[in-house]
Amino acid sequence: MNTNAYRADPPEARRVIALDGVALIFHRPSGLTHILAPPAPQILEALAEGDAEPAALLDRLKRDYDFGDSDDLEAALEARIAELEMSGLVWRA
Amino acid sequence: MTDAGILTRALVDPSTTQNFDAGDWTALIAMARAEQLMGSLAHRLDGLGFLPEKVAQLCADARRFAEHARRQALWEAEMSRRVLAPLGEPVVLLKGTAYVAAGLSAGVGRSIGDLDILVSHEALDAVERALTGQGGWEWVKEDAYDDAYYRDYMHELPPLIHKERDRMIDVHHTVLPLTAKPTPDAVSMIADSVELENGLRILSPADMVCHSAAHLFADGDLAGGLRNLWDIDQLLRDFGTRDGFWKALGQRAERHQLAKPVARALRLAEALYETPLDGALARRGRVGDALYIRRLLARDDWGRETRKFLRLAFYIRSHWLRMPPLMLIRHLWTKWRKGQN
């Protein structure tokens, strides 16, 4: 229980539709609809590779996306993860 | 005089609806909705060739809605699990959520309201902190009197509602009000509970029936009684063929001081739903059942409750079951004074 890794449902658990710049997501386990702006959908995609702590998750995201050289990336990512956790889309593994 | 007998008979044996005319169907549907049994009925009638098209449509609608209720209930349970798992305390799902989580027949088509969970008395504070902290639940109303009333005399925390999802959770630490005469042994109910795959727990089969029976008689004026009794029928049909179930039920009912309510629930289930029973437990031949049956079936073809006098009698009784007389007077008095301000 002392790991800080996060987990998300597999991609099949979600139906995603792109609507002008945001992702419209139907989350099958809850029956809830979410509208997510980047990078939240990308975080869910990156978690599809497996559970990850914020630092490892950031590495996965950096591999696919260019974030420039901002220094607070990990703090910003943790804030987005906290929002996703509140919505039930990710949870602590 | 029309009563809900057509509903209980249709649930037991759907072929009893074969010669229904439009008026019978209309009455049956109104009653099933009023008794919160439309989803269960819709599953029982599913696939019958003789259903009028409109009835088949309404049944499909009801099944769709019950599926939504099931999903929502399981999700609320999962969200509470995520918040409470770090405490390492057993969390026991109760009533409808438990039935669908365990895949029991009682959960099929069932409407499910709040999430009800049972935790130990010692864990109550920690559970409350976790839910209202990172969990995102908040008190439905801030009111010192109701708060004290719930905590001192009832068997649950004041109801909590989730800020985002707008769904309620009732946290119980025993299964009947502390003031009620039977005092079921909540500690042993938790100890005997069964773990599900996800770590949440459900009551043992015998305790589940005991709880359901206690709920049938202790909660309100037997309102919603047909649904509660249908739960009991379905549980007994699921568990009744398991080795040792009836013996365990007898023992647990004694232990929880619920032998009488369980026996009566068994007899009523047998009378209304033809539930297969173990005869000794039901203590057949007791007087008074007829009155209960009349009360349970008191509904007309418009879905309205009938037999008002009988209902009032049961209502007065039901308060006496929940609280000792003196406390009842204090409760009504305080409520009345609040109403004056």
Added chain:
Amino acid sequence: MKHEFRVRVGPAGFRIGSDWKQPIDQLAALYSDYPAPDIPDFTVRLFAQRPWRRFLRPSVMIGGDYMLPDAAPVSLAHGLLAAEMGMNLQMALGQRRYLLLHASAVERDGKALLMTGHSGAGKSTLSALLGERGWRFMGDEFVLVDLSTAVVHAFPRLVSLKNEAITLFEGAVDADRLGPLMRDTPKGDIRHLQPPTDAIAKMSEPARPALLLFPRFGHAPDVREVGEAEVFVRLTQASTNYVALGEAGFDALSSLVRTIPTRAVDYPDTENAVASVERLWMELAE
């Protein structure tokens, strides 16, 4: 119950029971051209809170298959309104076959114009007015989106004219089509209007949604585009059963949002509104 009336509006059948004769007679007069279902979808009950309240200061409680726990009674003089509220309540709380949108709709050439917005935005009046001017009136309160084919079904109940809108129709339509004027209801003055004959005759014909407008009454004329995500959110807010329908509701609503042209329209008065609706229809409806 003592008095009973049955009516089918679009795909939904109702059985309305009442302790009093008056609301039932009014319903029977205004819904005279509608069919009666043999097995209704919903039951509505208008009843006295206490037996003696049938006669003494009679006030009507609204009940039915689906009920709000804290619904306030209305006076017997407003009994017709109570019946309509009861029917609306069944749709709002109990409709599970179609995605229900709180919107008005009119049809032309098999294509539907949908209008939604806050109450008071003018969608109801506008749809009734268009219904008198060459469009087929489909409903002033609810639009029913089919979950499998994405067409919309009509729900042409009586139009509920409120306050200033009442005078727009008095004198302009056949007096037989108007119900009693009910003053000082919880929603102000209300008078019901029977939809045009063709609206009732064709109420079982669905239409393909072709234009969605968010009208706003009492503002300088303006037309704005609305982003898809905003349209989606506004339509979920305009639906009472979106969540309950689960993925089927999500599919129906998201495909509607992605295919239908949408505009927010402000207008100062109804004549201006009719003109701008006609113009937008010519430009955008496919």
